[in-house]
Amino acid sequence: MMKNWQAMLMTGLVSAIPVAALAASPPPDSAAARQEAERLNSLPPIAPPNAVHVDHSGRKEKGRGSFYAPHFANRKMADGNRMNPNSNMAASKTLPLGSVAKVTNLDNDKTATVKIEDRGPYVNGRVVDLAPKVAGELNMKEKGTAPVEVKPVTLPQPDGSVKIGAGAAGSSQQEIQQAVTVTRELTAPKVAETAER
DSSP: OOOHHHHHHHHHHHHHSOHHHHSOOOOTTSHHHHHHHHHHHHSOOBOOOSSOOOOOSOOOEEEEEEEOOGGGTTOBOTTSSBOOTTSOEEEOSSSOTTOEEEEEETTTTEEEEEEEEEOOOOSTTEEEEEOHHHHHHTTOTTTSEEEEEEEEEEEEOTTSOEEEOGGGGGSOHHHHHHHHHHHHHHHSOOOOOOOOO
16 A cells, blocks of 8 residues: 555656657657647747756757857766767757757857757756857857757657657758657667676
């Protein structure tokens, strides 16, 4: 028999799961998924949160973007990989780890595609931290920050499926398929390396 605190904990855990996360996402290559991406893209951006709050909805987000300082190179990220300043990785407080997103610098309309592999940035109003390589592609390095829009192309879902988001609305089928492949690779269970003989 469950004790009251156990029942309350279970109720809290179950109610914390968003209803949308429980509904099955249509396959990423389906017409229904494309229509959902168009719908998500037409919605206004969500406001940047002040704390980590993972959002599986696929909605776009507006705020300020920044980039990793040099001393973060080779540090372990939230997904367990090492930060490579010459990669296309990024950190987000809202997108699930393993998501692929398009980040647009709203000052110059330059866009880059990134893989979400870390958590942060931990500064109010900021929505994404970028690898220095990506910041260079978006011409952000001189100012250090820029207004950005982050549109998820693919997002891993709690049930193991992959959902396409607002960023898929302006993407080719090939871009979407590549993003689905990357998301599946990033979220696949890690195989333990065998010990050296």
